[in-house]
Amino acid sequence: MQNFKKNGLLNILLIGLLGLTAMFSLTGCEKVANSAKNIQSDWVGLNRTVELYSCMTGKLVKVYRGDVRLNPEDVHGTSLLIDGKKVHTNLCFVIAEVGTKEEPIVTK
Template sequence: MCVRTIILIFGLVATVLLFSACDKVANSAKNFQSDWVGLDRKVELYSCMTGKLIKVYQGDIRMNPEDSMGTSLLIDGKKLQTNLCFVIAEIGVKEEVINP
């Protein structure tokens, strides 16, 4: 009985360690973090007509794309409803150059 429990625990730990390296698990964890607490992001709002930069927000930002009209963003706990064009960049993410 004791050996069976040890083998079961070892198997569960090995499974968790094995799946923690998968991209899908890492993406799911990042999505959960984004939905729960937000991510450190920078949002730039642009006019869809002129392409002119209107305002820049930076901080813990969560997206809510399910809204029927435009998109709502939670920026440091405050809701911003927009139907403008926006660009979102995650801060601290190293961007790599893609060679053609």
């Protein structure tokens, strides 16, 4: 019986090790990196800047900075969790992760 328990534990450890190896071998894959970013955004939040604009005039109305998560449960409008506080809006918005490099738009 003891030998069976040892083999079962070794099999579980081996399967876990194989799973970790597979996960680490896929870390360079863009799809896996995007999934990890989405999980981080959903569970922890990301350091972001949210700019709210008037949809009619395009005028900047308000800027929020902090730990931002999107609330996917909303049907009408959008609600954001900014530093743990809920902000509900039906304005147009731009969300950018802090540190994201912005490139100028080139027109011809």
